[in-house]
Amino acid sequence: MVPLSDVLALPAFRAAVPTVLAGDVAGAEVRWVHSSEVYEMGALLEGGEVLLTTGLGLHGRTDAQLAAYVDQLADAGCVALGLELGRSFLDVPEPLVRRARERGLVLLVFGAVVPFERHVEDFHELVLQRRSDPDGGGGAIPRRFVDLVLSAAGLRALLDEVARAAGCQAEVHDLGGRLVERSRIRTVRSPDERTTAPVTGRRGARATLVLLAPPTSLTRRVAAEAAVAVALELARHPGPGQHSSAEQATISDLHAGVLVSASDVATRLTHAGLRVAPGDLVATTALDAGPGVAPTDLLAALREHAAPAPAVAGVVGTHVVTVTRLPPSWEARTVRRHLAEAADEVGRHLGCPGSVLLAATSPTDDLTTLAPRLEQARDLLRLARRHGSPGGAVLARDLGVQRLLASVTSPDEVAAFVAEQLGPLVDADRSHGSALLRTLDAYLRHALSKAATAQALGIRRQSLYARLERVERLLGVSLDDPEHRAGLTLALTAWRLRTGLDPQAAF
Secondary structure, three states: OHHHHHHHHHHHHHHHHHEEEEOOOOOOOEEEEEEOOOOOOHHHHHEEEEEEOEEEEEHHHHHHHHHHHHHHHHHHHEEEEEEEOOOOOOOHHHHHHHHHHHOOOEEEOOOOOHHHHHHHHHHHHHHHHHHHHOOOOOHHHHHHHHHHHHOOOHHHHHHHHHHHHOOOEEEEEEEOOOOOEOOOOOOOOOOOOOEEEEEEEEOOOEEEEOOOOOOOHHHHHHHHHHHHHHHHHHHOEEEEEEOOOHHHHHHHHHHHHHOHHHHHHHHHHHHHOOOOOOOOEEEEEEEOOOOOOOOHHHHHHHHOOOOOEEEEEEEEEEEEEEOOOOOOOOOHHHHHHHHHHHHHHHHHHHHOOOOOOEEEOOOOOHHHHHHHHHHHHHHHHHHHHHHHOEEEEEEEHHHHHHHHHHHOOOHHHHHHHHHHHHHHHHHHHHHHOOOHHHHHHHHHOOOOOOOHHHHHHHHHHHHHHHHHHHHHHHOOOOOHHHHHHHHHHOOOHHHHHHHHOOOOOOO
């Protein structure tokens, strides 16, 4: 059994920003973590579980049924119920809170979306770690790290394992402090709380391993042991002074901040095969094809089958990145089409059509900005994936709203904004099985064309009129008002970023 307090300290749980609304965390012991949307889940439990749910199975339930749901879990010996807000409920139903307090069941509310499989995976790793190292001596940790290096799982998989061992997000920074790669397992970030360890090779320091947690005996030990494995992993790939090609050398040095002046950048790009004259416009791009495709394979396919324009390409972390020269009379529409065609061609060659996604930064003629723009391209790619882009090409301007929401708003502010703008629609769809959120999204996406919206939804125009009238009545807005439409469009984007769901398939 594992103390619930230790479970809540795991990376996935911390990243989900849990709030305890009922029950005693200090006295709870956990046997397993499980997720389910089944209402009649109590009969399937054996006791000692943390049950995770988005509340889908609780749609439309009466107060008595919600209380009975808690009774089922408590009678089965369930330790805690974790409810993720945003997908089914914008607020916690009061009957759940009241009955959980009465029955002594710990009720957790997650304010951020983290896939439940990560919660289960983190708990499983914690159990295995404690079984193999019951005294906390750490003997099993270095072997697990090295095994990942030997199996060629990649730097991100290694950092995921480091994050599980340390209980916090793990990152690798280059010597200039730039982020090279981070774990997929995230935690609430605090710049003042970090543990670091140098990553050294035969020629001295190569990078820094950063754990986003305060220095403790555990984090210091994990950092020191993991840094050795990270050094081994980095040695498997080309680094400064050990590059597989002039292109890769240029990309690596740009990303590491080795090239500073515009003349140095231009010279290296020329040596790599890309001549950039003063005033030429360039853009940085980043590509991936999902976790099942190695970036080296993606790079080879890009070079062989779909170089979209004069470019220098290389691998940074798990992404392929490029510096691409644009034509003097470039147009966003034309560039987007060419990049999308390139992504499609590469995907077909790799046997995964439609899965290659390419993100491009805004063009610039300032070569001194290329180093940060390589990381900006990777950030655009991550944001596009989070927003649900399966493949194709996106420009920075295509994700303007998403970038703004991701950079200047907190999860609480986003949740409050979504609840204000869309709450009544979510509640109506949840309670009555209607499709008002989907209808509103389709109407706005089809530029207020009722004919196109009705056709996309597969309903008669009269039915669409009735739905739109109900949307306006529930929200107290006019869809003819540009200000109201702007707010609703922004809220739909925020809801999608927060939940990871497409409004066209949400309910």
